[in-house]
Each structure stands twice: as structure tokens, then as C-alpha cells.
Amino acid sequence: MALLQVKMVNKSFSGLTALNNVNLDVEEGSVHAIIGPNGAGKSTLLNCFVGRLTPDTGTVLFNGKSLIGLPPHRINQEGVVRVFQTPEIFADLSLYENVMIPTLARRDGHFALNAWSRADAQIKVREKVEHILDDVGLADARHVLAGTLSRGDKRRLELAMCLVQDPKLLLLDEPTAGMSRADTERTIELLKRIGERRITKIIIEHDMQVVFSLATRISVLAQGTVIAEGDPAAIKGDARVQEAYLGGAQF
Amino acid sequence: MTHTVKRDRMLVGGFALAVLTMPVWMTPLGAGYPDLLQRFAIYGIFAIGFNILFGLTGYLSFGHAVFLGVGSYAAVWSFKLLSMNVLPAVLCAMGVSGLFALAIGYISLRRSGIYFSILTLAFAQMAYNLAYSVLTPITNGETGLKIERVDPRLIDTWLSGPSTLIPSTNFFGMPMSGYSGFFFCAVLLIAAFYVALRIARSPFGAMLRAIKSNQNRLNYAGVHTRPYALTAFVISGIFAGLAGGLLAATDPLAGAERMQWTASGEVVLMTILGGVGTQLGPFVGAVIIKYAENIFSAFNPQTLHGIFAFLPDPIEDVVVTVTGLFVGNGWQLTLGTLFMLLVIFLPGGVIEGARRLGVLIGRKTAALRGRRSQPLGSALPASGAASE
Ligand SMILES: Nc1ncnc2c1ncn2[C@@H]1O[C@H](COP(=O)(O)OP(=O)(O)O)[C@@H](O)[C@H]1O
Ligand SMILES: [Mg+2]
Numbered sequence: 001m002a003l004l005q006v007k008m009v010n011k012s013f014s015g016l017t018a019l020n021n022v023n024l025d026v027e028e029g030s031v032h033a034i035i036g037p038n039g040a041g042k043s044t045l046l047n048c049f050v051g052r053l054t055p056d057t058g059t060v061l062f063n064g065k066s067l068i069g070l071p072p073h074r075i076n077q078e079g080v081v082r083v084f085q086t087p088e089i090f091a092d093l094s095l096y097e098n099v100m101i102p103t104l105a106r107r108d109g110h111f112a113l114n115a116w117s118r119a120d121a122q123i124k125v126r127e128k129v130e131h132i133l134d135d136v137g138l139a140d141a142r143h144v145l146a147g148t149l150s151r152g153d154k155r156r157l158e159l160a161m162c163l164v165q166d167p168k169l170l171l172l173d174e175p176t177a178g179m180s181r182a183d184t185e186r187t188i189e190l191l192k193r194i195g196e197r198r199i200t201k202i203i204i205e206h207d208m209q210v211v212f213s214l215a216t217r218i219s220v221l222a223q224g225t226v227i228a229e230g231d232p233a234a235i236k237g238d239a240r241v242q243e244a245y246l247g248g249a250q251f
Numbered sequence: 252m253t254h255t256v257k258r259d260r261m262l263v264g265g266f267a268l269a270v271l272t273m274p275v276w277m278t279p280l281g282a283g284y285p286d287l288l289q290r291f292a293i294y295g296i297f298a299i300g301f302n303i304l305f306g307l308t309g310y311l312s313f314g315h316a317v318f319l320g321v322g323s324y325a326a327v328w329s330f331k332l333l334s335m336n337v338l339p340a341v342l343c344a345m346g347v348s349g350l351f352a353l354a355i356g357y358i359s360l361r362r363s364g365i366y367f368s369i370l371t372l373a374f375a376q377m378a379y380n381l382a383y384s385v386l387t388p389i390t391n392g393e394t395g396l397k398i399e400r401v402d403p404r405l406i407d408t409w410l411s412g413p414s415t416l417i418p419s420t421n422f423f424g425m426p427m428s429g430y431s432g433f434f435f436c437a438v439l440l441i442a443a444f445y446v447a448l449r450i451a452r453s454p455f456g457a458m459l460r461a462i463k464s465n466q467n468r469l470n471y472a473g474v475h476t477r478p479y480a481l482t483a484f485v486i487s488g489i490f491a492g493l494a495g496g497l498l499a500a501t502d503p504l505a506g507a508e509r510m511q512w513t514a515s516g517e518v519v520l521m522t523i524l525g526g527v528g529t530q531l532g533p534f535v536g537a538v539i540i541k542y543a544e545n546i547f548s549a550f551n552p553q554t555l556h557g558i559f560a561f562l563p564d565p566i567e568d569v570v571v572t573v574t575g576l577f578v579g580n581g582w583q584l585t586l587g588t589l590f591m592l593l594v595i596f597l598p599g600g601v602i603e604g605a606r607r608l609g610v611l612i613g614r615k616t617a618a619l620r621g622r623r624s625q626p627l628g629s630a631l632p633a634s635g636a637a638s639e
Binding site (some may be wrong): 013038057072077090092100101104106111112113114115118119120 | 455468
């Protein structure tokens with residue numbers, strides 16, 4: 001059974017069909033890329049997974065359990081964690097706190113009245129935070145306010161905030177958009193390393209170099225419809241994909 | 252995580268010392284008398300509690316005085332029914348206002364931003380109006396709730412028989428008037444300060460700051476934000492109830508005007524004036540406002556004529572008329588002006604101003620010593636900058 005099973009999902013916004021009978025199976029341990037032109041409905045699809053949007057019809061099963069109608073915090077506690085297209089971070093808190101908060105949320109659940117102990121004295125949390133900050137290369141800036149980071153660093157910080165939660169399914173919405181070439185390389189390298197931990201990932205990405213170096217499976221979305229699905233080699237050779245998405249351009 | 256345990260201990264110790272020695276160092280400022288010092292401590296508790304909600308979560312309640320009023324009524328009822336000892340009174344005040352905060356917070360927190368503020372304001376105005384009308388049997392309406400000789404005082408009567416005169420409030424015999432009353436309030440103020448500090452440094456406090464910073468992100472990080480905000484609301488309501496209970500303990504009388512919107516606005520001013528989200532700010536703001544109120548409301552046309560007597564008569568009259576607007580009952584005009592100037596020129600409040608001054612002086616002295624003007628760390632925007 002696939003880790004994430006999406007069946008016949010439809011979503012429209014006041015007449016505009018954003019998703020049209022979308023089916024998707026994401027196998028455990030895979031890196032499943034979703035590609036497609038701007039406005040194809042990729043972010044909308046992720047929104048339906050994390051509780052930001054409710055599909056008009058269709059089912060979304062995670063580990064066999066329906067995610068539809070669950071509030072975002074419950075879906076996160078199930079192990080589905082998302083990096084947003086525009087970085088969502090705690091801009092006026094330090095990097096350390098930015099990562100500490102999701103760490104605490106994973107340890108304590110969606111609510112805990114933990115008002116008498118010191119946040120900075122939780123040794124295990126601290127080790128985890130320091131470790132992940134090191135991993136994404138932001139350890140030296142741990143006391144800097146997150147809002148002052150560059151766009152690329154904000155993305156990396158958000159990635160750290162998600163990774164620290166040991167997700168079962170990680171959703172990445174254009175994780176390298178707005179990054180320099182060097183930063184992109186570092187991020188790919190980082191994502192590959194996380195791959196070794198076998199976190200199942202869904203990745204939306206425009207950069208084909210990133211897609212083909214990470215993905216084990218690719219779905220192509222155009223105008224809300226999945227027009228092709230297969231392993232990277234098959235997608236590369238698919239004529240419809242060439243036409244709909246790449247306009248015949250080179251990979 | 253620059254806040255070491257040691258630094259926090261020094262902060263609490265320094266605060267305790269400063270508060271307990273207020274009778275000494277406030278005397279040269281003309282504020283060294285118990286009545287006013289009691290008010291400093293009580294409104295300090297009110298503002299510190301308010302800051303737990305507003306400073307940490309960013310939810311701006313415009314109706315917090317309702318908990319002050321409820322605390323006062325609950326305390327006076329405790330004096331009437333149970334005992335003139337302030338211990339049960341203060342506990343009743345905290346308990347009842349906590350329940351009120353739970354109900355009001357539960358409903359108001361369904362909305363955020365300006366709608367939340369308006370809901371809290373509406374609840375407070377409702378409570379204020381009810382206290383004058385249908386709730387008169389509980390609040391004694393416009394006259395206010397007072398203790399009387401015929402009150403049952405069950406515990407006192409049981410322990411020492413019926414009394415023939417109206418006894419005064421006390422803490423196991425220690426009277427609540429004068430300096431002993433001040434020290435009682437001061438100890439509770441220090442305890443409130445310590446509790447607020449512990450909350451701010453805790454994982455719970457970190458969640459509250461995250462609510463203020465980006466509630467959306469926090470939701471997607473697996474946190475159910477509403478119970479966190481509600482807990483903060485209830486805690487700050489209990490602090491306000493304690494303050495209300497202490498107002499009644501030092502002067503056993505409760506009236507609905509304590510719940511008026513101006514009283515709710517005052518605690519907002521105190522917190523912003525001192526420095527929102529800082530540990531010391533709310534208390535500093537409370538002292539400044541209660542001090543200013545005391546000074547400026549004491550002036551009247553006679554004293555003003557005395558001050559400006561050196562001016563030629565027609566000018567004197569004009570000056571007295573104009574300044575007269577700002578003093579006496581109009582002292583709020585002074586407060587408003589002061590507040591506007593501060594928000595425009597020093598939005599971080601008094602504590603932020605002091606910090607900037609400290610940095611400036613530090614830089615000057617470092618430059619004088621011919622060293623590089625800033626240590627490396629302070630060039631980066633430090634996370635803990637706003638915490639002291
Ligand atoms: N909340 C919304 N309200 C209305 N229209 C939306 C909303 N979200 C997305 N859309 C529309 O749905 C379509 C798909 O958008 P999106 O999923 O963001 O595309 P992609 O991420 O593939 O670029 C677009 O036409 C977009 O304008
Ligand atoms: Mg998108």
C-alpha cells in the first residue's frame with residue numbers, strides 16, 4: 001500500500017478548475033516529483049494534503065487514514081510536514097528558537113502546559129536543534145533574527161524546521177526557488193543526505209537538474225490534470241510532456 | 252538562548268531589592284507614602300499579567316479591567332461572608348476572575364486582531380453595565396460593595412465570636428493599611444514578576460512568542476494554537492484578579508468604575524509605555540502612570556496661580572487656563588500627550604530607551620579607551636535584545 005493515496009481529487013475556485021480528478025500514489029521511501037507549468041495546480045494539491053484547503057471531492061489517505069477535514073496541526077502530528085513556496089518562518093525570533101519550536105511541538109504534541117521548566121535547559125532538544133542547524137549550514141547564525149536572513153537562507157531554515165520534526169512525508173514546494181546556483185547545489189546535496197534517512201518526499205520543482213538528480217518518480221500536472229506519470233527516464237522521453245510542459249525544449 | 256539561569260536570578264534579585272526599598276528611594280520623589288506605593292505594586296501586578304497575554308502572544312485585550320473589577324467584588328464578598336483575612340479574599344479573587352477569563356477568552360479568541368480586541372471591549376462594557384443594573388444584588392450598584400458590621404464573616408465569627416465593630420482587613424493580624432499593606436502587595440508583586448519570568452523562559456512561553464510571530468507556521472508545525480492563547484488569557488486574567496483583590500484588600504470597597512473602558516485602556520498604556528514584551532517594562536509603565544496621575548491630578552487653579560504668579564496678570568490667566576486643561580481631572584490629557592510622544596519617538600517604550608542609552612554610553616566609553624567601538628556579537632541583531 002502506498003504511503004499517500006490520492007484518489008479523484010477535484011478542487012475549483014469560483015468556476016476555475018484547479019484540480020481535475022487527480023490520482024497519485026506516493027510509495028514509502030520514494031522521492032516523488034510533481035512538475036508542471038505555473039498555475040498547473042501543484043501548490044493547490046499540496047494545500048489539499050496539509051489541511052489548508054479541503055478538496056471538493058475525492059480522498060486523501062495517509063497510512064490508510066483520511067486527512068480530509070483534519071486541521072493542519074493534526075495532519076502535522078501524523079507526520080506530514082510541509083515547506084511552503086514562500087518561506088513561513090518566525091521572522092522576529094532567533095534561528096535557534098525557530099528550530100526549537102517545531103522540535104518542542106514534535107516532542108510535546110499539539111498542546112502541553114510546560115510553563116515552569118526552562119526552554120534552554122532541555123538538553124535533548126538543544127542537541128537536536130544544534131545538529132540540524134549545523135546540517136543546513138546555519139549554525140553560526142543561531143542567534144540572528146530569522147527575518148534578517150536572505151531568501152535562500154530562509155528556505156534552508158524552514159527546511160531545518162521541517163526536518164527536525166522527523167517527518168514521515170515531507171512536502172517541498174519549490175525548495176530551491178530564489179536560491180543562487182551554489183545554494184541550490186548545497187540544498188540538493190542536503191536533500192540527498194536526508195534521502196539516506198529514507199524520508200518519503202514530494203517535491204515540486206521547476207529546475208529540471210534538481211528534479212532529475214533527486215526524483216525516483218515523476219508526475220506531470222497541466223491545468224489540474226495529471227497528464228503523465230512514470231520514472232524519470234520514461235518522463236524524459238514522453239512526447240506529451242515535451243509538448244505540454246517543456247514546449248519541446250531541452251532537458 | 253542567551254538567558255542564563257544566573258542572569259535571571261540577578262534580574263529577580265535586583266527587582267525584589269528595588270521594590271522592597273521603594274519606601275526609601277521614592278521619598279525624595281515625593282511618592283514615599285504607603286497609599287501610592289501600594290498602587291504601584293498592585294498596578295504593577297496588573298500590567299505584568301497583561302504583558303503575558305499582550306507581550307507574548309500579541310493578542311491585545313481592551314477589556315482586561317473586567318478581571319480587575321471581578322477580583323475586587325470577589326474579595327469584598329470574601330470579607331463579608333468568610334473572613335477579614337486577605338488570604339481567602341485574594342484566593343477568591345484569583346479563582347473567580349480566572350473563571351471569567353476562561354469564559355470571555357474562550358469566546359473572544361475565536362477571532363484575532365482587531366476583532367478580538369473589540370470582543371474583549373464589548374465583554375468589559377457589558378460587565379460594567381450589568382454591574383450597575385441587573386447585578387445590583389451582587390455589586391450594590393452605584394454605591395459600590397462595602398463591608399458592614401452585620402456581615403456574617405463565618406470564619407471570623409466561628410473563631411472569635413461576633414464582633415461589635417467593623418474589623419479591618421488583615422493578613423493573620425497584620426493590618427493591610429500603611430506600610431505593612433505595601434509590603435504584602437510588594438511580596439506578591441515580586442512573586443508575580445518571578446512567575447511571569449518563568450513563563451517567558453519556558454517552552455510554553457516560546458509557543459506564545461511563536462503565536463505572535465507567525466500563527467500560521469505554528470499551526471503547520473503541529474501546534475494547536477488556541478489552547479495556548481486561552482491559557483495565556485486565563486493566566487493574565489488571574490493576575491488581574493489578584494490585582495483587583497489587592498485593591499479591595501487595601502481599601503475594602505468595590506465599584507463598577509474599576510471595570511470601565513478607561514481602566515482597560517490604562518493597562519494597555521502602562522505596558523506600551525514601559526515596553527511591550529519586556530520583563531521590567533510593564534511595572535515601570537505602571538509606576539510612571541500612577542506617579543504622573545498622582546502629581547498632575549493634585550494641581551488645581553489655585554496651585555497653578557501660585558506657580559505662575561510671576562507673570563503679568565492677563566498672561567497669567569491665559570497660562571493658567573491652558574495648563575489647567577492638563578491637570579486635575581484633565582490629567583489624562585497630559586498622559587495622552589506623553590503617550591503619543593513616546594509611541595512616535597520611542598516605540599519600544601522606556602526599557603528600550605534605557606537599553607539604547609546603555610549601548611550609546613558603552614560605545615562612547617569604548618571609543619574613549621581607543622578600542623574598537625563594538626564587540627563582535629552586538630553587531631548582529633541579538634535575539635534576546637528585547638527581553639530586558
Ligand atoms: N486560494 C485560491 N483562490 C483562488 N484561486 C486560486 C487559489 N489558489 C490557487 N488558485 C488558482 O488555481 C490555479 C493553480 O494554482 P497553483 O496551485 O498555485 O499553481 P502552481 O503551484 O502549479 O503554480 C491558478 O490558476 C491559481 O490562480
Ligand atoms: Mg506553486
